[in-house]
Amino acid sequence: MVDWLVIQFHTQLGFSIVLLLVVIPAVLTGVGYSTYFERKVSAWLQDRHGPNRAGPLGLLQPVADGVKFLLKEDFMPAGADRPLYILAPMLSMGIAMLGLAVIPWGGSYQPAGLAEPLQVQVAGLDIGLLYLLAVGALGVYGVVLAGWSSNNKYAFYGGLRAAAQMVSYEIPLGLSILVIVLASGQLRLENIVEQQTALWWGFLPQWNIFLHPVSFIIMFTCVLAETNRAPFDLAECEQELVGGFHTEYNAMKWAMFFLGEYTHMIVGSAFMVCLFFGGWHVPGLAAEQTTLWGVLLQLAVMGAKISIFIFVFMWIRWTLPRFRFDQLMRLCWKGLLPVSLALALVVVVELFFNVPRSYWSLIGEVGVVAVALVAVSLFRIPVTGRQWYLPDLDNRTPLRGGSV
Amino acid sequence: MNWSTTTIAIYGLTALGAVAVYLLLPRAGRSARVAGTLLGLAALAGLVVLSLRSFAIPGSEDFYFYLLAVLALTSAAGVITQRKAVYSALYFVLTVVAVAGLVVLLEAEFLAAALIIIYGGAILVTYLFVIMLAQQEGQPLYDRRVRGGWWACVAGFLLTATVASALSDFLLLAPVVAPPMTVEVANTDRLGLVVMTRYMVVLQAAGILLLLALVGAVAIVRKRYPHLETVERPLPAIGQAGREAAPF
Numbered sequence: 001m002v003d004w005l006v007i008q009f010h011t012q013l014g015f016s017i018v019l020l021l022v023v024i025p026a027v028l029t030g031v032g033y034s035t036y037f038e039r040k041v042s043a044w045l046q047d048r049h050g051p052n053r054a055g056p057l058g059l060l061q062p063v064a065d066g067v068k069f070l071l072k073e074d075f076m077p078a079g080a081d082r083p084l085y086i087l088a089p090m091l092s093m094g095i096a097m098l099g100l101a102v103i104p105w106g107g108s109y110q111p112a113g114l115a116e117p118l119q120v121q122v123a124g125l126d127i128g129l130l131y132l133l134a135v136g137a138l139g140v141y142g143v144v145l146a147g148w149s150s151n152n153k154y155a156f157y158g159g160l161r162a163a164a165q166m167v168s169y170e171i172p173l174g175l176s177i178l179v180i181v182l183a184s185g186q187l188r189l190e191n192i193v194e195q196q197t198a199l200w201w202g203f204l205p206q207w208n209i210f211l212h213p214v215s216f217i218i219m220f221t222c223v224l225a226e227t228n229r230a231p232f233d234l235a236e237c238e239q240e241l242v243g244g245f246h247t248e249y250n251a252m253k254w255a256m257f258f259l260g261e262y263t264h265m266i267v268g269s270a271f272m273v274c275l276f277f278g279g280w281h282v283p284g285l286a287a288e289q290t291t292l293w294g295v296l297l298q299l300a301v302m303g304a305k306i307s308i309f310i311f312v313f314m315w316i317r318w319t320l321p322r323f324r325f326d327q328l329m330r331l332c333w334k335g336l337l338p339v340s341l342a343l344a345l346v347v348v349v350e351l352f353f354n355v356p357r358s359y360w361s362l363i364g365e366v367g368v369v370a371v372a373l374v375a376v377s378l379f380r381i382p383v384t385g386r387q388w389y390l391p392d393l394d395n396r397t398p399l400r401g402g403s404v
Numbered sequence: 405m406n407w408s409t410t411t412i413a414i415y416g417l418t419a420l421g422a423v424a425v426y427l428l429l430p431r432a433g434r435s436a437r438v439a440g441t442l443l444g445l446a447a448l449a450g451l452v453v454l455s456l457r458s459f460a461i462p463g464s465e466d467f468y469f470y471l472l473a474v475l476a477l478t479s480a481a482g483v484i485t486q487r488k489a490v491y492s493a494l495y496f497v498l499t500v501v502a503v504a505g506l507v508v509l510l511e512a513e514f515l516a517a518a519l520i521i522i523y524g525g526a527i528l529v530t531y532l533f534v535i536m537l538a539q540q541e542g543q544p545l546y547d548r549r550v551r552g553g554w555w556a557c558v559a560g561f562l563l564t565a566t567v568a569s570a571l572s573d574f575l576l577l578a579p580v581v582a583p584p585m586t587v588e589v590a591n592t593d594r595l596g597l598v599v600m601t602r603y604m605v606v607l608q609a610a611g612i613l614l615l616l617a618l619v620g621a622v623a624i625v626r627k628r629y630p631h632l633e634t635v636e637r638p639l640p641a642i643g644q645a646g647r648e649a650a651p652f
Contacts, residue, residue: 084490126591130517137525141497144529148490148536156536163533167526174521187592 010111015118023100023122031262032062034310041314065255072251077151080248084149089253092142092260098135099267102128104190106280106299110290117290120280120299121190128189129181132271133174136226139264140166143228143235143245146257150248158244161325162235165225168332169232173222175340176215180208180275182347183356189271193279195357205283209276211361214369216276218340223268225332228261230317234325269309270302277305342368411569413454418568421447422561428485429550429557444481448474469509476502484550489535493528500524514592 008014036051036058043050051058076085106120125131140162147159186192198206209216225232236244246257273279280298282289289298323331346364350356424447427440452470479502482495500523504516550556599607 081488081490084494125513127513127517130514130521134517134520134525137521138497140525140529141494141532144532144536145490145494148532160533160536163529163536167529167533170521170525 010114010118012116012118015109016122019105019120020101020122023105024097027097027100027263027266028259030266031259032066034262034265035065035258036062037310038314038317041311042318045315045318069252069255074251074253077248079151081149081151084145085248086253088142088146088149089249089256089260090142091145092139093256093263094260095135095139095142096260096263096267099132099271100263102131102189103267103270104193104274104279105302106295107190107193108290109292109295111292119190120295124188124190127187129177129187129192132189132267133177136173136264136268137170139226139260142257142260146249147235147245150245152248154241154243155245155247158235158241158247162228162245165232165234165328168329169222169225169336172218172332172336172340173226175337175344176219176222177275178344179212179215179340179347182344182351183208183212183361185356189274189279193274193281196278197281205278205281206357207276207278207281211357212276212343212365213362214339214365215343216272218336218343219272219275221336223272224313224316225328227264227268227313229265229313231320231322232328233317233322234328237322265310265313266306269306269313272309273302273305339368339372342372410454410572413450414569414572415565417447417450417454418561418565420450421564422557425481425485425560426553426557428481429553430485430487431549431553440485444478448477469506472502472505472509476506490532493532493535496531497524497528500528511591512595514595 009018039061040050040058042048051061054060054064076082101122102125104119104121104124108117108119110117143162143166144159147155147157147162150156180192181187184192184195186195192208196205196207200206204210224230228235234244235241236246238244241247246254249257280302282297282301289295343365346368347356347361350358350360350364353360420443424440424442424444427436427443452474456470476499479495479498483492483499486492486495500519504519504524507513507516507519
C-alpha cells in the first residue's frame with residue numbers, strides 16, 4: 001500500500017493531486033492570516049496596536065473571526081433574488097480559487113530514479129497565462145450579482161461600479177501582459193519564469209522588471225483595480241455606499257466575499273511575481289534547483305515574494321485616498337490604455353529588429369513614458385482631475401413649473 | 405430526396421425540441437413550464453441516444469462532449485425562456501462557458517480562452533450592466549412576454565433540422581477522423597501563422613471594420629452644444645490643469 005502510494009506520488013497526476021491538497025489549505029490559511037495582517041498593517045500605519053487579545057500577539061484572531069462567521073445568524077433581506085443572492089458569494093470565491101491551478105509554485109522536482117521531473121504546478125497548461133486572464137475576467141460576476149440580487153440601492157450601485165471598473169481595467173491589464181508575452185514568446189507561465197532565471201554579468205537576475213518596469217507599474221495598478229483594492233475600491237466605499245455590494249450580506253456569505261478577495265490578491269500577486277519577478281527564482285542561484293530541498297527553498301522564495309506584494313497592497317490601501325469614479329475611468333481610458341498600447345507597439349518594433357529582452361526594452365519603456373509626460377504637459381491632456389476644457393454643461397432637466 | 409431513418413429522427417426530435425421551447429416561452433398568462441421541461445428533456449435525451457447510435461466517435465472525451473453539449477443547449481434555451489433579463493444574461497454566460505469547453509475538446513485552447521475573455525468577461529458584463537441600469541424597478545409588461553414566439557420556434561426548428569440533417573448525411577458518408585498532428589507546433593502558434601498569412605486581408609478588414617464601428621459609436625454618443633461651444637476659457641498654466649478648485 002505504501003509502495004503503491006509512493007509510486008502514485010511520483011506520477012504527475014498524483015503529484016498534482018497532492019500539490020492541490022497542499023496548496024488549497026495553504027492559501028486558505030494565508031487568506032485567514034492576510035486579514036490579520038491587514039489589521040496589523042493598518043494599525044502600524046495609524047500608530048495603534050491592532051488585534052492583540054486572541055492568543056499571543058492576537059495570532060488566533062482569524063480563528064475567532066471564523067468561528068464568529070459560522071455562528072452568526074444567517075438572514076436574507078426581504079425581496080432579495082434568492083438563487084442569485086446565494087450564488088454570488090460562491091462565484092466570488094470559487095472563481096478566485098480556479099486561478100491557483102496554473103501558478104508554477106516551485107519549478108520542477110526531480111526525485112532519484114525518475115526519468116521526467118515533476119512540475120510543482122497543479123496543471124501546466126499551454127495557455128496558462130490566458131487561462132488566468134479568462135478566470136480573472138469571470139471574477140466580476142460575483143460582485144455584480146451580489147449588487148443586483150440584494151434588492152438594495154447601495155448594493156446595486158456598488159455592483160454597477162464594479163462592472164464598469166473591471167471591464168475597463170481588463171484592457172490595460174491585458175495589454176501590459178501582452179508586452180511580456182510578445183517579449184518572451186511564451187504563453188506558459190513556467191516557461192516565462194524559466195526564461196528569467198539567467199543572470200546578467202554574473203549577478204543580476206534577468207527578471208522582466210528590469211526590462212519592462214513601466215508595464216509592471218501598469219499591471220500592478222490594474223491588478224489593484226481588478227481585486228477591488230483601495231484606491232480602487234469604489235464598489236464598496238463606506239462613505240458613499242454603506243458597504244457597497246456586500247451591504248446586505250452577513251455571516252459566512254459575507255466572509256466568502258472576503259475570502260474571494262484575498263484569494264484573488266494572492267493569485268494576482270503570484271501572477272505578477274511570475275511575469276516580472278522571476279517566480280520561484282532565488283536571486284543568488286543561477287540555475288533551477290530540482291532536489292527536494294531546492295524545491296522547498298524555491299517554494300519559500302515564491303511565498304516570500306507573494307507576501308511582499310500583499311504587504312504593498314495593504315500599505316497602499318492604508319496610505320492613499322480613494323479615487324472619485326470619473327477620475328478612475330479617466331485614469332484607465334486616457335492614461336493607462338494609451339501608454340500600454342504604445343508599450344505593446346514598442347515591443348513589436350523590438351521584435352521586428354530582433355532585439356526583445358535586451359536593453360532596448362528598457363529604453364523603449366522609458367521613452368514611451370517620456371513622450372507621454374511631454375505630451376501631457378505640452379498639450380495639457382487631463383489624465384485625471386477635471387475636464388477643464390469642456391464648457392460648463394448644464395444637463396439638468398427643469399422640473400414642471402420650475403427652472404434650472 | 406432520400407429520407408433515411410436518421411434524417412426522420414433528427415426532424416422529429418428537433419420538432420419536439422421546438423414544441424418544448426414554445427411551451428417554455430414566457431407568456432402573459434401561465435406558461436406550460438412543466439410540460440415544456442419534460443418535452444425538452446425528452447428531445448435532448450433522444451438527440452444524445454441518436455448521436456450515440458449513429459455517429460459514435462470513439463474517444464475518452466465522449467462523456468464530456470455530451471455533458472457540455474447538453475449544458476450548452478439547455479442554457480441556450482434558458483436564455484430565451486427566462487422572464488428576468490438578468491437570468492437570460494447569466495444563462496448566456498453559461499452557454500459561452502459550455503461552448504468554450506467544447507472548443508477545448510477540439511484542442512483549440514486559445515479560441516476557448518478568447519471566447520471566455522471576450523464574451524464571458526467583457527461583452528456579457530456590459531450586457532448585464534445595461535440590463536441592470538435599464539431595469540431597476542421591475543419589468544414592464546412588454547418585457548415579460550414573448551411576441552411572435554410561434555414563428556420564431558418554426559423558423560428555429562427549420563434552420564436547426566436542415567443544418568443537422570445535412571451535417572448528419574455528411575457524417576454518415578465519411579466518418580470524420582481528426583487529422584493527425586504532423587508538425588509539433590503549439591496550437592496558438594499555428595493559429596497565429598494561419599491568421600497572419602492566409603487570412604491576413606480578412607484580419608485587416610475586420611480591424612478596419614471595428615475601428616469604424618468605434619468611431620461611429622463615438623460620433624453617435626457625442627452631444628453637441630452649439631450655444632455653448634463659443635465659450636472661450638483661458639487655458640490654465642502648465643501643470644495647473646484641473647487644479648482651479650482648491651481642495652480646502
